[in-house]
Amino acid sequence: MPEPASDLVLRARQVVTPEGIRPAAVHVGDGRILAITGLDAMSDTSPHPGQDLPEVVELDDHLVLLPGLVDSHVHVNEPGRTRWEGFFTATRAAAAGGITTIVDMPLNCIPPTTDVAALRAKRDAAEGQLHVDVAVWGGAVPGNEDDLPALHAAGVRGFKAFLCDSGVPEYGCVHPTDVAPLLQRIAELGSTLIVHAEDPDICADASATLDLRNPRSHDSWLDSRPPEAEVAAVRALVAAARETGGRVHVLHLSAADAGEVIADARAEGLAITVETCPHYLTIHAEDIPDGATEFKCAPPIRGRANADRLWDLLADGIIDAVVSDHSPCPPEDKAPDTGDFMAAWGGIASLQIGLPLVWTAARDRGHDLTDVVRWMAAAPARIAGLRDRGGIAVGARADLVAFDPDAEWTVEGTALEHRHPVTPHQGRVVAGAVDTTWLAGVPIFRDGTHLGPPRGRMR
Known part of the structure; x- marks a missing residue:
């Protein structure tokens, strides 16, 4: 078959490619990148006889062309808890934030994605609602071991386990001492175990000795989930990876001490990757007011010195990815009347604003957009096994x-696209705004407006 001809050429003075930022023309046809040339060079994807000339889009000089971001940690919550979030609203928020693929977590929806029937229900619920592409993680919970092969065959990207209470009764946890046999089974499938890594026994001991005279203080919540819980859980995962040779991905790293354990495991050659989230990089526990339960998440946000160390781990390549852990809920579930951190739902909604949050802080620390693209596009795509996206390259x-990396604006929760306006980033001034988002070469968002019907697909 002849190579398809270009139907779109995007020309920009600044294009973020795997080789760096350079002027380029990106030639697009049949939904993929056919060629990347110099601004004035011809490509071998010219129209065939009888075909129309491609549309040529000249980006303004202040705009940078990035690959669509991949957010591999999103709780869409549909079906079953669509009042918390849903495919339509979550993927609209993603498109507005420059994210063209999300990977949905297997819990907070009902039923959880722990068998093929539940996966089918999720795909049915998503039909016709997707503004961006969606892939799915499967669940690994006590009792569903025999369902893992069928879920893998049905296309889930890997399997998520909690080592502590998940927060919802229908999604059980795996004790750290039981991780190795689970990882062995997943390794035999050629898949990845992704893990919420906090040790339940350490958390229980910490909670038993809490002074709860002020449950409105974030310190109460922070003290109940000490960094030692993450360190112990990560050590258990490292031991399991060493024993089985399986692939492990550590979710939403909060404690930098646990990152040091992962660094040692990497040096040993173990197949272990790790992500963190914008809130752990840009918010500090010292700054969280009493009663401000919009800041509650698990693991908790820690102090400024810890955040500085997370940035160091990112710069050193130990932390692979930055993803949202978008986990929204109705405002009333955040206990706004009492401000009780121990009673409020733990989760932060930031799907739409991750790129400007991370870019603003990264730029101040001397990073450029190639770093941000590596953390927020290439690495999450690689971790989820989505090999055809995450970078501007031929064939992608x-x-x-x-x-626009220099546009400054103020975060306003009510202006965000996700279902509920609760955000700990309310009032934050950030740099960087999405001008246009293309999905498979088709513009789906431009100048604050969604274009056309939902075009996303389930992967």
Whole structure:
């Protein structure tokens, strides 16, 4: 078959490629990148006889062309808890934030994605609602071991386990002492175990000795989930990876001490990756007011010195990815009347604003957009096994974003696209705004407006 001809050429003075930022023309046809040339060079993807000339889009000089971001940690919550979030609202928020693929977590929806029937229900619920592409993680819970092969065959990207209470009764946890046999089973499938890594026994001991005279203080919640819980859980995962040779991905790293354990495991050659989230990088426990339960998440936000160390781990390549852990809920579930951190739902909604949050802080620390793209596009795509996206390269999906790195604006929860306006980033001034988002070469968001019907697909 002849190579398809370009139907779109995007020309920009600044294009973030795996080789760096350079002027380029990106030639798109049949939903993928066909060629990347100099601004004035011709490509071998010219129209065939009888075909129309491609549309040529000249990006303004202040705009940077990025690959569409991949957020591999999103709780969509549909079906079953659509009042918390849903495919339509979550994927609209993603498109507005320059994210062209999300990977949905297997819990907070009902039923959880722990068998093929539940996966089918999720795919049915998503039909016709997706503004961006969606892939799915499967669940690993006590009792569903025999369902793992069928879920893997049905296309889940890997399997999520909690080592502590998940927060919802229908999704059980795996004790750290039981991780190795689970990882062995998942390794035999050629898949990845992704893990919420906090040791339940350490958390229980910490909670038993809490002074709860002020449950409105974030310190009460922080003291109940000490960094030692993450360290112990990560040590158990490292031991299991060493024993089985299986692939492990550590979710939402909060405690930098646990990152040091992962660094040692990497030096040993173990297959272990790790992510962190914008809130752990940009918010500090010292600054959280009493009663401000919009800041509650698990693991908790820690102090400024810890955040500085997380940035160091990112710079050193120990932390692979930055993803949202978008976990929204109705405002009333955040206990706004009492401000009780121990009673409020733990989860932060930031799907739409991750790129400007991370870019603003990264730029101040001397990073450039190639670093941000590596953390927020290439690495999450690689971790989820989505090999056709996450970078501007020949053959990749033409998921692209025109980004203004210098535009300053103020976060306003009610202006965000996700279902509920609760955000700990309310009032924060950030740099960087999405101008246009393309999905498979088709513009789906431009100048604050969604374009056309939902075009996303389940992967």
